[in-house]
Amino acid sequence: MKGRDIALFGVSLVAGLTGGFSLHRKKKNQPSESPLFYVGTWQFVDPHNHRHHRLEISPNLDVQIDNHPLKVRVKDLDEHQLTFQDKFGYHLTIHANERQPISFFDEADDCTYTMQPLQKPNE
Known part of the structure; x- marks a missing residue:
């Protein structure tokens, strides 16, 4: 035994x-598919009118642009992109490199915007 x-x-x-x-x-x-990778406050410039805008993604993946909530739902999520769909069926796709989100494509405007982390006033 x-x-x-x-x-x-x-x-x-x-x-x-x-x-x-x-x-x-x-x-x-x-691959890392954590939604927290996309969480943060970002700035981007509209190439048509050169205005600065603020894009915010919360930990529960709510989206705001210039403090205006967007009604979206998560359509797809992986290590390279996060895709939302709005109530009209348009997609907002956030592209990332291995470190952070870098751009997003707004299907409704047919435009890609370069994203950068929002700089705090004291930075």
Whole structure:
């Protein structure tokens, strides 16, 4: 019985270790799809009239432009983009690099805007 228990323990140990390593590899290669990556306050310039605007994405993925809430729902989310759909069916797609959101495409205006983190007055 003792030999069988030791063998069973050894097999369990090996299975646990190899399973843990393969799980770690899968997790490491898996893209980050956290919505918190997109959360923040951003500024952008409208290329048509050169006005500065403010885009805010809250932790629950509510969207505001210039402090005006947009009625949108999340359509798609991955490590490269977050897509919202508004009540008229238009898409607002936020593109990101590996560090932060960098631009968004507004389907209603057929325009892409470059985003930058909003600078605080004392920065």
